[in-house]
Amino acid sequence: MVIETEALTKRYGAISALADCSLRVRPGEVFGLLGPNGAGKTTLLRLLLGFVRPTSGSALINGLDCVHRSLEVRRQVAYLPGEARLFRRMRGRDILRFFADMRPGGSRADSVRLAERLELDVSRRVSAMSTGMRQKLALAVTLSTAAPLLILDEPTSNLDPTVRGTVLELIGEVRRSGRTVLFSSHVLSEVEHVCDRVGILRAGQLVHTQVMSELRQRHRILASVRGPLPEAPALVNGPLSYEVDESGRVVMETPGALSPLLGWLSTLPLEQVQIEPLGLRAIYDRFHGSE
Amino acid sequence: MSRGRVRRMNRPLIRKYLSESQLLCLSSALVMFAFCWVRVWLVSLFPADRFRTILEQFRDFERFFPVPFEQMFTYPGRIALTYDEFIVVMCVAVWSIGRGSDCVSGELGRGTMEMLLAQPVSRVKLLFTHATVTAAGTALLALASWLGIYAGIHTTRVEQPVAQPMPQPVWPFPMPGSGMVNQLLEHQGPRVPMSDKVDAAVFWPAAANLFAFGFFLTGLSSLASSCDRYRWRTIGVVSAIYVIQLIVKIVGLASDRHAWMQNTTFFSAYAPERFVSVAVHTPQETWSLIQAGEQGHGFMLGPLGCDVLLIGLGLIAYLGAAVIFARRDLPAPV
Numbered sequence: 001m002v003i004e005t006e007a008l009t010k011r012y013g014a015i016s017a018l019a020d021c022s023l024r025v026r027p028g029e030v031f032g033l034l035g036p037n038g039a040g041k042t043t044l045l046r047l048l049l050g051f052v053r054p055t056s057g058s059a060l061i062n063g064l065d066c067v068h069r070s071l072e073v074r075r076q077v078a079y080l081p082g083e084a085r086l087f088r089r090m091r092g093r094d095i096l097r098f099f100a101d102m103r104p105g106g107s108r109a110d111s112v113r114l115a116e117r118l119e120l121d122v123s124r125r126v127s128a129m130s131t132g133m134r135q136k137l138a139l140a141v142t143l144s145t146a147a148p149l150l151i152l153d154e155p156t157s158n159l160d161p162t163v164r165g166t167v168l169e170l171i172g173e174v175r176r177s178g179r180t181v182l183f184s185s186h187v188l189s190e191v192e193h194v195c196d197r198v199g200i201l202r203a204g205q206l207v208h209t210q211v212m213s214e215l216r217q218r219h220r221i222l223a224s225v226r227g228p229l230p231e232a233p234a235l236v237n238g239p240l241s242y243e244v245d246e247s248g249r250v251v252m253e254t255p256g257a258l259s260p261l262l263g264w265l266s267t268l269p270l271e272q273v274q275i276e277p278l279g280l281r282a283i284y285d286r287f288h289g290s291e
Numbered sequence: 292m293s294r295g296r297v298r299r300m301n302r303p304l305i306r307k308y309l310s311e312s313q314l315l316c317l318s319s320a321l322v323m324f325a326f327c328w329v330r331v332w333l334v335s336l337f338p339a340d341r342f343r344t345i346l347e348q349f350r351d352f353e354r355f356f357p358v359p360f361e362q363m364f365t366y367p368g369r370i371a372l373t374y375d376e377f378i379v380v381m382c383v384a385v386w387s388i389g390r391g392s393d394c395v396s397g398e399l400g401r402g403t404m405e406m407l408l409a410q411p412v413s414r415v416k417l418l419f420t421h422a423t424v425t426a427a428g429t430a431l432l433a434l435a436s437w438l439g440i441y442a443g444i445h446t447t448r449v450e451q452p453v454a455q456p457m458p459q460p461v462w463p464f465p466m467p468g469s470g471m472v473n474q475l476l477e478h479q480g481p482r483v484p485m486s487d488k489v490d491a492a493v494f495w496p497a498a499a500n501l502f503a504f505g506f507f508l509t510g511l512s513s514l515a516s517s518c519d520r521y522r523w524r525t526i527g528v529v530s531a532i533y534v535i536q537l538i539v540k541i542v543g544l545a546s547d548r549h550a551w552m553q554n555t556t557f558f559s560a561y562a563p564e565r566f567v568s569v570a571v572h573t574p575q576e577t578w579s580l581i582q583a584g585e586q587g588h589g590f591m592l593g594p595l596g597c598d599v600l601l602i603g604l605g606l607i608a609y610l611g612a613a614v615i616f617a618r619r620d621l622p623a624p625v
Contacts, residue, residue: 051405074412075411079405087307101302141406
């Protein structure tokens with residue numbers, strides 16, 4: 001495992017920022033963290049970086065303890081904070097140079113190339129950059145490293161749609177190079193697009209982990225049926241769940257692929273049927289629907 | 292600089308800290324150099340023996356002066372007072388508190404600490420590198436003060452004293468435009484280079500003491516900075532300590548009953564005029580750790596002893612800062 005946390009907990013007095021979080025991220029995986037503000041996403045990331053000490057539990061990155069071997073951990077991690085602040089008096093190119101020099105094996109040329117790809121003017125001082133430009137600069141710093149693990153806290157915030165697309169492409173390239181990404185975001189479509197697995201946090205607890213390839217197979221079937229619903233066939237991934245909504249429609253969620261159900265569906269006395277991919281929103285709403 | 296030492300620091304961090312501090316450092320050094328030069332020139336305007344007339348008016352307040360008045364009737368003694376001038380002490384204090392307060396709470400307040408510590412650099416190395424750059428700046432300021440005095444001594448001329456009756460103390464104090472001041476400024480003897488009368492080398496202990504004072508203040512500021520997340524609050528805390536310690540020193544000097552308080556203030560270890568006096572009168576003790584107390588009773592810290600004390604306290608403060616900074620949770624940027 002690249003990341004392994006065991007009952008990781010962080011409390012600030014009576015407030016529990018993260019509670020008993022046990023998480024495993026495999027090499028080469030893009031793992032998304034989802035949750036509303038205050039759910040504990042950033043706390044988890046900051047614990048992994050050694051910025052804060054856990055109240056209890058443990059966190060390992062590539063087998064290294066995040067508290068006691070923080071320096072070695074950070075050699076293997078490139079981190080983009082949620083609100084990256086850079087040295088205001090420096091110019092963009094000086095920032096790229098500084099961070100490339102800080103990291104053994106860091107490449108100024110790579111970071112400059114990446115900045116160009118993000119269409120960033122590196123001759124400007126940071127103090128004269130817009131929020132989006134600063135975010136691009138921080139992205140160029142972080143994504144240009146050769147670190148085996150990238151931890152990105154809301155990497156696309158403050159970016160225009162075109163650059164958002166570029167950033168998602170870059171994350172895809174990181175994955176193809178065999179590196180691992182831990183990625184926190186509020187934008188479900190982005191997480192759905194790039195992640196292999198997603199963890200959903202609620203009030204400091206990891207309440208659900210979703211494999212995206214399984215989710216992409218799952219569908220929601222909304223059907224108006226005349227008469228009682230006959231028993232569904234046994235499915236490999238589990239039973240077909242269903243409920244009747246306010247309008248009397250049957251809402252079914254497939255536990256896996258849709259194809260084994262198609263034959264059964266054709267036998268039903270259907271008045272109307274609608275089939276759609278289940279999507280991350282449906283999973284997310286199960287835990288945060290009322291928020 | 293050896294390769295090992297650079298490894299203990301960090302080249303990009305050194306460059307960063309240098310670029311952040313160079314404006315303050317160079318402007319302060321320039322002010323120190325120019326002020327010390329001008330201060331020596333001002334001393335040259337008032338012949339040493341006639342300066343006695345003014346100073347005798349304040350004989351009752353001699354206890355507040357760091358050295359006996361007799362020391363201040365000499366050129367080295369009056370030049371040494373430069374190190375007690377507001378501008379000199381303030382330049383070093385502003386540099387030391389300004390830079391020391393920046394190392395942790397400054398970066399935290401600006402929100403730049405996260406990106407910095409996301410890199411493979413330990414917190415202790417960060418602090419050590421910052422301390423090294425700041426100490427180098429403090430040394431530069433102390434050197435600038437000495438160079439200013441050196442330049443002043445080698446570019447001014449003073450009146451050669453001629454035998455004349457001792458002027459009587461007068462009251463009221465001579466004001467600008469009064470005949471007394473004109474009398475003081477009148478040249479009554481041949482003028483000789485000040486370097487004939489004053490050896491600039493006697494001011495090295497004073498410059499070293501200024502460096503030690505600045506080093507201690509930087510350590511104290513770094514300690515306060517390591518506990519805090521707002522630089523303005525760090526500066527406030529250290530400034531408050533500075534003022535309280537100054538008041539303690541004044542109270543300790545003011546009454547014999549409270550003389551013990553002088554042992555509780557770091558200002559007691561900042562005595563550049565005394566060290567110049569030592570260098571002039573007992574050169575063999577210029578760099579002594581301890582020396583005989585006043586009127587031969589007991590012992591007191593010598594010039595080097597005071598420097599070691601200040602630097603030692605500064606190092607303890609740095610050690611405390613390193614321990615606190617290495618263990619604390621970093622607050623998220625606001």
